[in-house]
Amino acid sequence: MSARTFPGGIHPAYHKLTAGSPIRDLPPPAQVVIPLHQHTGAPCQPLVQKGDTVRKGQKIGDVEAVVAAPVHASLPGKVVAVEPRPHPAGRDVPAVVVEWDGSDATVDLEPHPDPHDLEPTRIAEIIREGGLVGLGGAAFPTAVKVRPPAGTVIDTYILNGAECEPFLTADHRLMVENPQSIVLGLRALMKAAGAPRAIVAIEDNKPDALEAMAAATRGMPGVSVEAVHTKYPQGSEKHLIKALLGREVPSGGLPFHVGVVVSNVGTAAAVGELFATGIPLVSRVVTVTGRVREPANLRVPIGTPFSVLVEAVGGFNGDPLKVIAGGPMMGVAQYSLEAPVVKGTSGLLVLGPEDRVPEPTSCVRCGRCVESCPMRLLPLYLEAYYRAGMIEQTEALHAMDCIECGCCGWVCPARRPLVQSIRLAKLEITARRRRAAS
Numbered sequence: 001m002s003a004r005t006f007p008g009g010i011h012p013a014y015h016k017l018t019a020g021s022p023i024r025d026l027p028p029p030a031q032v033v034i035p036l037h038q039h040t041g042a043p044c045q046p047l048v049q050k051g052d053t054v055r056k057g058q059k060i061g062d063v064e065a066v067v068a069a070p071v072h073a074s075l076p077g078k079v080v081a082v083e084p085r086p087h088p089a090g091r092d093v094p095a096v097v098v099e100w101d102g103s104d105a106t107v108d109l110e111p112h113p114d115p116h117d118l119e120p121t122r123i124a125e126i127i128r129e130g131g132l133v134g135l136g137g138a139a140f141p142t143a144v145k146v147r148p149p150a151g152t153v154i155d156t157y158i159l160n161g162a163e164c165e166p167f168l169t170a171d172h173r174l175m176v177e178n179p180q181s182i183v184l185g186l187r188a189l190m191k192a193a194g195a196p197r198a199i200v201a202i203e204d205n206k207p208d209a210l211e212a213m214a215a216a217t218r219g220m221p222g223v224s225v226e227a228v229h230t231k232y233p234q235g236s237e238k239h240l241i242k243a244l245l246g247r248e249v250p251s252g253g254l255p256f257h258v259g260v261v262v263s264n265v266g267t268a269a270a271v272g273e274l275f276a277t278g279i280p281l282v283s284r285v286v287t288v289t290g291r292v293r294e295p296a297n298l299r300v301p302i303g304t305p306f307s308v309l310v311e312a313v314g315g316f317n318g319d320p321l322k323v324i325a326g327g328p329m330m331g332v333a334q335y336s337l338e339a340p341v342v343k344g345t346s347g348l349l350v351l352g353p354e355d356r357v358p359e360p361t362s363c364v365r366c367g368r369c370v371e372s373c374p375m376r377l378l379p380l381y382l383e384a385y386y387r388a389g390m391i392e393q394t395e396a397l398h399a400m401d402c403i404e405c406g407c408c409g410w411v412c413p414a415r416r417p418l419v420q421s422i423r424l425a426k427l428e429i430t431a432r433r434r435r436a437a438s
């Protein structure tokens, strides 16, 4: 297997402290807080109210919108509140709060262990009803992803096992410990999308995962496992497609425009569980790492507060400076440890005072940000134009193509807040486009 890659990118210290830590099931917490908006698309409306009793796997929120995914109770018990609560995205979001009753009462489950017997549209329906979204972080509804617009031909399904963000190892452990679920999920996803072939892409710093997935897919027609070069952001959809197939997703386009669907291996594992057992998406694996006493990979019910995760790994190791949901490159700093694990939470990273980033100084025009940008943008100019209020110029320099990977800021010797400025420029461009269209 030869390692493939793309131009640009960086090689940060990977700090995969938990690469050898088997996934541990966390005992259910006393309460789960299940946000009604955990995906890209329209938020769900509650289907329960305070005082109701729910079973594990019961649908508690849904919405009639194409781009959406229902949410389910992750524990059985009593609904004690339906109200706005802190969300890892950084704002309060309506949530259903369930107090666990100590039982394992679960809804009646309908497994489909052989997805090949089902029509593609039926597979997509099951995936939607199971509440599946991309577990890599973006949380795009999986049922929408596997059914692109009519007339689109999908020739390749890519399973993303790169896990290129430093510190995170949840996908790595899933591939080593649970390859059969990933394979079952992949079969369902390929059938739904009509893809005749699939590539499982794994960074070459995970030889045990490469081995486990190669063994699990052996003999599967059209499926191969490929090593990709260990480089950030290798796990970006567009860069995986470029590295594996040499295809460029056009500016403003999506993978299906070049005949590809990309899903995370964690998503495939959850799809596999759904088909094998009938259980909707009610738990996930989270890497809890950084400056904590016992970094670990924990399988937890969706809605488990971050404070419970920190306690489960022995607490903070020293004074925390910052707690991040996700990895250090693309994660979101938290303002409350009462925010819960949502479907897209791949990790919880604690940084200490030693990790403090120095104050920014003036740009020295070294060009390193340009060299590192995997989207071939000009981050120094994008930032300068944004700060000068010249939004049209940021748009002309393709700010909307920025994938917010953070490579430019990471290499910048002046510690310019490049990605923060570009993110704000994108928000302003989007707002202007909306105003112009209305």
Ligand code: SF4
Pocket (backbone or CB within 6 Å): 362, 363, 364, 365, 366, 367, 368, 369, 370, 379, 380, 408, 411, 412, 413, 414, 415, 416
């Ligand atoms: S890396 Fe930083 S200092 Fe160098 S050109 Fe880019 S913004 Fe300026």
Ligand code: SF4
Pocket (backbone or CB within 6 Å): 372, 373, 374, 375, 376, 377, 378, 379, 401, 402, 403, 404, 405, 406, 407, 408, 409, 418, 419, 422
């Ligand atoms: S400009 Fe955007 S895509 Fe390019 S390196 Fe910076 S954050 Fe990544």
